[in-house]
Amino acid sequence: MQSGQFNSNKSTIRGTREKETTQKTNWDRVIYLTLLSVILIFISYYLINRNFFVIGDGRVVTNELQVVSPSDIRFQQFYVEPGDTVQKSDTLFRFTFIEWQQSMDSLETLRKRLTDASKELEDVQSELRIKNIEAERSLQQLEYFAGRLSQIKREVRLGVSTVSEMKSVEDKIMNEKGDLSLINEQIDQLENRRGRLQTMIASPYGDDGSEISIGAESMQHIYTAPVPGIVTTVLKSPSEIGLKSERVLSILSEQSQLRIKAIFQQKSGRYLSIGDEMNVTFDNGDKSKGVITDIYAAEALIDRPTGSQSELEFSVQIVAELKPEDPLELDRWKSYNKMGVTVKKAIF
CATH class of the missing domain: 2.40.30.170 (Efflux pump adaptor protein, beta barrel domain)
Incomplete structure (x- = not known):
């Protein structure tokens, strides 16, 4: 019997191993979750604040002090700009009166100037009376609050009133003092203006050395700061015309x-x-x-x-x-x- 030859080697199965596939990032899902998170945070913030x-x-x-044009003038030069700190009597700007520029030697112009000055003097005196009344009322308010404060202090000691009520009256006294200080500054400014007008009416040609005269050089005038403070706005520029009582610049007073x-x-x-x-x-x-x-x-x-x-x-x-x-x-x-x-x- 013919012997058969058998392969004693173990059988093997050959093949190739599949490569693991990398997972792709689902960007749609990421963007969706990000937007949802932002919306939820916004809604939570809104609800918490509400x-x-x-x-x-x-x-x-x-309470800013408004500097206005003293008459119909033409601005020649400004010495300040917004943000500048000024002291009382510092020069703000230089100007000339328009009617004097137009006809220096005109008597008719001078008469008109005097008439306007007289009317302006009446306006200044009227406004000065109003400011004095406001100052008197402010003083009365201060006296009332001072009396009220003394009464509340006694009531606080007795437990009838609260410290908050006392603090409220103290704050009102402080505010009233600030308003009174600003009114007094305005009164000083009006009194200075009244003095200049009275001087001009009494001596229109400036024979006594006053600032009003017919000479070409003396046509230029300066306007000085009525109070110390910070210049917040400048509304005019050189060569521009300013009409009477028109705003020129604003000053934030130290007492404001x-x-x-x-x-x-x-x-x-x-x-x-x-x-x-x-x-x-x-x-x-x-x-x-x-x-x-x-x-x-x-x-x-x-x-x-x-x-x-x-x-x-x-x-x-x-x-x-x-x-x-x-x-x-x-x-x-x-x-x-x-x-x-x-x-x-x-x-x-």
Whole structure:
């Protein structure tokens, strides 16, 4: 029997191993989840601000002194620009009277000048009387608040009134003093103007060495700063004409009362009280702290669209006035004069 030969080697199965496929990034899913996260964060931020904070928009405001044209004049040169600091009696600008430029030797022009000066003197005296009345009323208000403060201090000791009420009266006294100081500065400016007009009417040719004369060189006059402060705006330029009582420039006096006026919705009024601390964020991103010194209601005219038409209606809003919590912040607030702000306070 023929022996068969068998292959004793183990059989093997040959083949190729499949390569593992790399998973592709699902960018549609990533973008979708990213957008969803952003939306959820935005909604959460909105709901938190709406339900846990009271927020108002406002502006830094001050009582600026407006320098106006003393008559119909032509500006020759300005010595200041916005941002400059001036002291009292510093030269602001140089000018000439228009009618004198047109006819120096005209007697008719001189008569007209005297007539205008007389009328202007009456206006100045009238305005001076009004300012004196305002100053007297301000003094009366100060006396009233001083008496009220003494009474509240006694009531605080007895536990009848609160410290917040006492602080409110103290803030009103401080504001009233600032307003009185500004009124007195305006009175000084008017009295100086009245003196110059009286001198010109008494000696129109300037024979006594006064600033009013017919000479070509003396036609040029200077206007000096009535108060120390910072020049905030300059509305005219050299060679430009300024009409009588037209605004020329503004000065932020060192005595001006600076504050933030913020507007809130009416329903936010129940969460606001005098003495509350508020977070202040200026439009340039800087942050600060403020304290509410006064709260009052104000009506605003709102245009509400109704279909194809719009109707104007009044809406009551709450206005809160704030001062810096830290007095050292006052100078920084002054540098942000007229800048927009956002004020915020946690409800809980």
